[in-house]
Amino acid sequence: MRIGFKSFSLTVAAAAIAGAVGLSGFAKPADAAGKAVYPPEMEWSWTGPFGTFDRAAAQRGLQVYTQACAACHALSQMFYRNLTDLGYTEEQVKEFAAQFEVQDGPDEFGEMFFRPALPSDRFVSPFPNEQAARAANGGAYPPDLSLIVKNRALGFGSIGENFLAMLQIRGFSSGADYLHALLAEGYVDPPEGVELLPGQWYNTYMAGNAIAMPPPLYPDGVEYEDGTRATLSQQAYDVATFLAWAAEPRLEERKETGVKVLIFLALFTGILIAVKRRTWADVKKH
Amino acid sequence: MSSHSAPTFKNPMVRWIDSRLPVFSYMHAEYGTFPMPKNLNYFWNFGALAMVVLVVMILTGIMLAMQYTAHIDYAFDSVERIMRDVNYGWLLRYVHMNGASMFFIVVYIHMFRGMYYGSYKQPRELLWLLGVVILVLMMGTAFMGYVLPWGQMSFWGATVITNLFSAIPIVGDSIVVWLWGGFSVDNPTLNRFFALHYLLPFVILGVVILHVIALHVTKSNNPDGIDVRGPQDTVPFHPYFTAKDSVGLGVFLMVFAFFVFFAPNYMGHPDNYIPADPLVTPAHIVPEWYFLGFYAILRSFTDDWWFFAWFMSWIMDAKLAGVLAMFGAIVVLALLPWLDTSKVRSCRYRPIQKWVIILFAVNFVVLSWVGGQAAEEPYVSIAQWSTLLYFFLLLVVVPVVGWIERPRPLPSSISEPVLKAGGGGMAGATAAKMEKS
Numbered sequence: 203m204r205i206g207f208k209s210f211s212l213t214v215a216a217a218a219i220a221g222a223v224g225l226s227g228f229a230k231p232a233d234a235a236g237k238a239v240y241p242p243e244m245e246w247s248w249t250g251p252f253g254t255f256d257r258a259a260a261q262r263g264l265q266v267y268t269q270a271c272a273a274c275h276a277l278s279q280m281f282y283r284n285l286t287d288l289g290y291t292e293e294q295v296k297e298f299a300a301q302f303e304v305q306d307g308p309d310e311f312g313e314m315f316f317r318p319a320l321p322s323d324r325f326v327s328p329f330p331n332e333q334a335a336r337a338a339n340g341g342a343y344p345p346d347l348s349l350i351v352k353n354r355a356l357g358f359g360s361i362g363e364n365f366l367a368m369l370q371i372r373g374f375s376s377g378a379d380y381l382h383a384l385l386a387e388g389y390v391d392p393p394e395g396v397e398l399l400p401g402q403w404y405n406t407y408m409a410g411n412a413i414a415m416p417p418p419l420y421p422d423g424v425e426y427e428d429g430t431r432a433t434l435s436q437q438a439y440d441v442a443t444f445l446a447w448a449a450e451p452r453l454e455e456r457k458e459t460g461v462k463v464l465i466f467l468a469l470f471t472g473i474l475i476a477v478k479r480r481t482w483a484d485v486k487k488h
Numbered sequence: 489m490s491s492h493s494a495p496t497f498k499n500p501m502v503r504w505i506d507s508r509l510p511v512f513s514y515m516h517a518e519y520g521t522f523p524m525p526k527n528l529n530y531f532w533n534f535g536a537l538a539m540v541v542l543v544v545m546i547l548t549g550i551m552l553a554m555q556y557t558a559h560i561d562y563a564f565d566s567v568e569r570i571m572r573d574v575n576y577g578w579l580l581r582y583v584h585m586n587g588a589s590m591f592f593i594v595v596y597i598h599m600f601r602g603m604y605y606g607s608y609k610q611p612r613e614l615l616w617l618l619g620v621v622i623l624v625l626m627m628g629t630a631f632m633g634y635v636l637p638w639g640q641m642s643f644w645g646a647t648v649i650t651n652l653f654s655a656i657p658i659v660g661d662s663i664v665v666w667l668w669g670g671f672s673v674d675n676p677t678l679n680r681f682f683a684l685h686y687l688l689p690f691v692i693l694g695v696v697i698l699h700v701i702a703l704h705v706t707k708s709n710n711p712d713g714i715d716v717r718g719p720q721d722t723v724p725f726h727p728y729f730t731a732k733d734s735v736g737l738g739v740f741l742m743v744f745a746f747f748v749f750f751a752p753n754y755m756g757h758p759d760n761y762i763p764a765d766p767l768v769t770p771a772h773i774v775p776e777w778y779f780l781g782f783y784a785i786l787r788s789f790t791d792d793w794w795f796f797a798w799f800m801s802w803i804m805d806a807k808l809a810g811v812l813a814m815f816g817a818i819v820v821l822a823l824l825p826w827l828d829t830s831k832v833r834s835c836r837y838r839p840i841q842k843w844v845i846i847l848f849a850v851n852f853v854v855l856s857w858v859g860g861q862a863a864e865e866p867y868v869s870i871a872q873w874s875t876l877l878y879f880f881l882l883l884v885v886v887p888v889v890g891w892i893e894r895p896r897p898l899p900s901s902i903s904e905p906v907l908k909a910g911g912g913g914m915a916g917a918t919a920a921k922m923e924k925s
Contacts, residue, residue, distance in 0.1 A: 251750060279568050345762075348568070352753065353761035361857075364754075371750045377758070409771065449761075452571065452578040459579070460749020467745060471738030478731040485526055485723055486903075 240359055241376075241383030241407055244439065248446060249372045251461055254454050255447045257289045262426050263444025264288065266437050270418050271347065274339060276327035279348035280448050283321040287451055295321050302326040340401040342414030351377035351442065351449040371457075374449065378442040383407045386438035389417045495520075518704055523722035524729050525710035527902050531605070532708065533736030534598035540737060541591045542696060546689050548584040556636065558682035560675045563638035564763040582752040588630050589755040590744050592778035595623065603824070603845050606833030607709040613825035615702040620822040622695050627779070629688040632681040634776055635673075639760030644773045646673045646681070652786070655808040672766065713834025714898055721902035772862055780859030781852050786814040787863060788875040795876065813875065820882045827882060829890030837896040840889045848881050 355377030392404035570577035608616035669676030789810035
């Protein structure tokens, strides 16, 4: 039995090492000089084993997205119907969707036509195609924001820091940290000697430091329906929460299921260990 | 071993079938009374775990394929639809995605166990070879599976890896065009990768069955690496190893579930959540983590590396050298049964080989680590020295250690100490003589 446990712990250690290898795939954010700049780490409601999206923040974030981002950035993986998950009623969602026009058709005359959007429609994209988006934005293509929080989640620094963050179940929160930092803190005057092209702004957290997006948010630029003070940081935080939800609307269901699954597996494995000991009780291995 | 006599089944239906197609007798012999060395440790769980992961991958894969669209315009969106709108689609996809990583973790540990305890040695060489074939098939399957979501890393990983074949002299470029079905990674490439990604797991399953058949001929090795002497050394597979494998499975499923539910993207690359764009190259193109060790070997061969400049540059260019080294790394593994010149299997009794194998494993971890770093110093030098060490250990150190090492005395049988305690020295003494022959 003693040998069994020794080799068992050895096995677990080997598995842990193999798992840690998985970290090495993380890309690193880097500035122009090639040194990594990691955004400040924020508290997010949706991290941890029981994390849920802060509905109030996400609703405010929808308002920020609609008023400040949607003119250039699509959210094409989302449907208006998804908004009921954020606590809106179906009536509210219908009303919200109806503000936007979608192209539909062809009708019985073979003509395409515009109609108000329905909850079953995808979020209407600001431009019909990439070329139109580039033409309207000085050659730059504003990325789709549906998965921005997930695809900008570049980790927290070293392999060790990422490993700890993984154990703390911080998921893709580094993507939200990045978004918050980029919007709220990144726009500063360029340091001495940095030349920017026309149509570029300096941003500490943008890869390469040159960003084609003018500062999109400013203090009190949005008047929140719930009366929250719309500081720059608050708006950035809210829109990051909203986009984290948009990146993975099933996150809450996933974590809820995970807690149940792990409790079950822990109990079941306990039983299996007892069965194994009982079965092997009469066998002398050495 | 003599307990293979066919059981009599009570159920008449079972008896009727079994007398015509002895599936029940077969299961009884191979998974019921099958003799297992009783001193196996928990490292021997990983074969069964790999089998479980393979089945999980095939089942989740079939269900994902029902919702996936293999077309460059729809693949990314169809995967997102699975994540958002398909019932439990997020679960299927995260299980499948993390299952690939789990498969490699389990298989790498399984291989380490084989190397440490000498499971590849006579008479299990073919068993080991079949295992290497499974590894190669897994790598092909995993690579093509990673292309299917059609994210940035999918596209650029596919571009980089398929381009490796252009290193082949004369016909290389034609081969690449043939693989692509066009002049770049494009819709035909995605389509054929999907077809092959669906096909290869069943080929793997076939080779796994051969692997298991070969195992049931030679029977399991054990931590002492000595042959089973008789029934006193073994216990029947059921209930002893059904119970023990279940414990390993329970622990493994907890680790697996943790990743699926709480860190599903930890082992992936965030860039793969950006739709593929042939006009935008990612800053660092990296393969999935389980390929990084081999990727580091590939990248080690640069024009300015002294080893390449001295020994290889006059026959081939650096790219071809890298490709050959990467494939060579697996070929060398396959040759291990013949490279190891020792008569003793288990590293428990091999004081030098033990550290050679541990160093080999650590070196592989180092290679995997540098494989994920940018191609700059000090990582390039570390990768190059690690690459040399990889081949040096297997091609030079392992054969030499087999000759010069003085193994510790082997126990005469698995149950020897038990017999000694009981005062029966005779059986042990005879067994020791048999070991020499």
